Amino acid sequence: MSKLLRLNGLTKAYPGVIANNAVSFDIGTGEIHALLGENGAGKSTLVKMIYGLVKPDSGEMEFAGQPFAPSEPRAARQSGVAMVFQHFSLFEALNVAENIALGMENPPRSNILSKQIREVSAKYGLTIDPDRLVGDLSAGERQRVEIIRCLLQDPKLLIMDEPTSVLTPQEVDTLFITLRKLQAEGTSILYISHKLDEIRTLCEHATVLRGGKVVGTCIPSQETAKSLAEMMVGAKLQTPKKAATELGQPLLKLENLSLQSKDPFGTSLRNITFMLRAGEILGIGGVAGNGQDELMLALSGEELVDANAISLKGEFIGQLGPTPRRMRGLLAAPEERLGHAAAPDMSLTENSLLTAFYRQRLGRRGFVNKQASENFTKAIIQQFDVRTPGITNTAKSLSGGNLQKFVVGREIVQNPTVFVVNQPTWGVDAAAAASIRQALLELASNGAGVLVISQDLDELMEVSDNFAVLAEGRLSKPQNAKGVTVEEIGLMMGGSEIA
Ligand SMILES: Nc1ncnc2c1ncn2[C@@H]1O[C@H](COP(=O)(O)OP(=O)(O)OP(=O)(O)O)[C@@H](O)[C@H]1O
Numbered sequence: 273m274s275k276l277l278r279l280n281g282l283t284k285a286y287p288g289v290i291a292n293n294a295v296s297f298d299i300g301t302g303e304i305h306a307l308l309g310e311n312g313a314g315k316s317t318l319v320k321m322i323y324g325l326v327k328p329d330s331g332e333m334e335f336a337g338q339p340f341a342p343s344e345p346r347a348a349r350q351s352g353v354a355m356v357f358q359h360f361s362l363f364e365a366l367n368v369a370e371n372i373a374l375g376m377e378n379p380p381r382s383n384i385l386s387k388q389i390r391e392v393s394a395k396y397g398l399t400i401d402p403d404r405l406v407g408d409l410s411a412g413e414r415q416r417v418e419i420i421r422c423l424l425q426d427p428k429l430l431i432m433d434e435p436t437s438v439l440t441p442q443e444v445d446t447l448f449i450t451l452r453k454l455q456a457e458g459t460s461i462l463y464i465s466h467k468l469d470e471i472r473t474l475c476e477h478a479t480v481l482r483g484g485k486v487v488g489t490c491i492p493s494q495e496t497a498k499s500l501a502e503m504m505v506g507a508k509l510q511t512p513k514k515a516a517t518e519l520g521q522p523l524l525k526l527e528n529l530s531l532q533s534k535d536p537f538g539t540s541l542r543n544i545t546f547m548l549r550a551g552e553i554l555g556i557g558g559v560a561g562n563g564q565d566e567l568m569l570a571l572s573g574e575e576l577v578d579a580n581a582i583s584l585k586g587e588f589i590g591q592l593g594p595t596p597r598r599m600r601g602l603l604a605a606p607e608e609r610l611g612h613a614a615a616p617d618m619s620l621t622e623n624s625l626l627t628a629f630y631r632q633r634l635g636r637r638g639f640v641n642k643q644a645s646e647n648f649t650k651a652i653i654q655q656f657d658v659r660t661p662g663i664t665n666t667a668k669s670l671s672g673g674n675l676q677k678f679v680v681g682r683e684i685v686q687n688p689t690v691f692v693v694n695q696p697t698w699g700v701d702a703a704a705a706a707s708i709r710q711a712l713l714e715l716a717s718n719g720a721g722v723l724v725i726s727q728d729l730d731e732l733m734e735v736s737d738n739f740a741v742l743a744e745g746r747l748s749k750p751q752n753a754k755g756v757t758v759e760e761i762g763l764m765m766g767g768s769e770i771a
Pocket residue numbers: 286287289290291309310311312313314315316317318669670671672673674699701
């Protein structure tokens with residue numbers, strides 16, 4: 273196989289950490305190559321260098337036989353590199369074609385562009401109507417828009433960063449068909465994912481990074497998910513286990529909770545009713561955009577609802593804001609880590625204060641107790657193995673997975689009565705995900721009620737006692753999580769009738 277991209281000794285350092293340390297490997301023409309590594313291993317830094325977003329301190333690249341040193345993404349795109357990011361960068365108020373035109377150097381006239389979009393979409397099985405408003409599209413459809421935008425550039429290398437975290441199992445299958453078609457035509461794909469079973473079925477080669485260095489290469493189909501994870505971590509892995517517990521008294525009750533979404537593209541909640549008991553983990557599945565964000569806001573107290581719609585240990589709290597709810601033991605960790613769960617430019621200690629000031633008594637009369645808040649922050653870092661040079665580092669300097677560990681840890685360390693978490697292991701590597709899930713299981717074993725909202729079905733099946741699906745703002749009746757198959761749930765998530 274001829275080589276499309278050669279990386280030779282790429283190195284990039286940030287203050288206190290070498291994000292990439294003499295990284296060398298090749299990607300063949302028409303090869304699907306996985307980049308594996310635990311959180312903070314340096315995967316994003318590496319692909320940012322290939323895409324011209326970050327300049328290496330040293331080392332060289334070669335692309336299609338030519339020296340390659342893109343000074344900006346536009347230069348990388350001109351050479352034939354395209355990238356689908358983890359976070360979509362689409363404007364909800366514009367339609368598909370308008371969004372695609374915005375990302376192009378020289379967009380053609382709109383009727384020609386719509387025709388091109390239809391052709392690419394038919395050829396690669398990426399069904400989408402160019403005239404639809406992006407705000408009305410599901411996460412899977414939005415991703416198709418991003419992929420089509422890339423394919424219109426006719427890329428030689430497509431980089432995909434965690435592409436399946438927002439997809440239903442059926443959408444994942446469709447995506448893989450598209451990627452294999454591209455591969456058959458000679459397009460190379462660099463694929464980053466923490467979902468190791470997917471890597472085993474899709475990717476021909478894998479390069480494993482640890483601490484910024486290449487620590488191994490392998491043929492994923494010849495490995496197990498466990499052996500891949502162990503290669504990443506460099507140690508043996510343990511699967512989370514829940515100690516058998518009897519479910520106790522009801523802690524949190526929602527009764528006919530309805531909430532009009534303030535987001536014009538959001539989903540209003542309709543008559544949500546469920547009960548969460550002590551010791552229970554209730555898993556809520558569903559495709560993003562079906563009311564998950566609204567449910568989080570209603571539970572955290574950022575949106576007030578009818579007083580009687582929510583009760584915590586018998587007390588009606590629907591009209592209480594976040595701080596009084598926290599004081600009563602209802603803690604929440606939202607999905608978006610940078611900007612919502614954590615303030616990007618504030619240090620980790622300052623971010624601790626955001627949710628723990630009152631509950632952990634980290635200060636008095638508005639004055640911060642420096643020692644107490646630093647100790648609290650150190651406890652999170654230590655218990656949740658947050659990899660960072662220290663507590664004075666800003667939230668945004670952490671890798672995505674490490675910030676996630678911090679955000680979840682910050683609440684668990686506060687010993688909640690009820691903990692609500694949205695996408696607890698989103699973007700978190702296999703070992704860290706296992707330890708976060710273990711922490712959730714232990715929290716429940718110790719008598720808390722835990723509500724886990726997630727799009728990762730394997731995760732929900734691993735931790736939940738009971739399970740329900742949120743679809744178009746309605747919640748299905750919770751049922752015992754044992755006995756439902758992932759396929760059945762996938763269909764429910766896609767909007768099929770719930771049995
Ligand atoms: N702009 C930056 N400033 C300071 N440190 C950074 C910056 N970007 C990355 N780092 C550090 O470089 C290291 C590698 O981070 P990178 O984001 O490349 O990891 P990753 O493998 O993509 O992790 P994840 O899977 O969690 O996204 C981490 O220690 C991170 O904290």
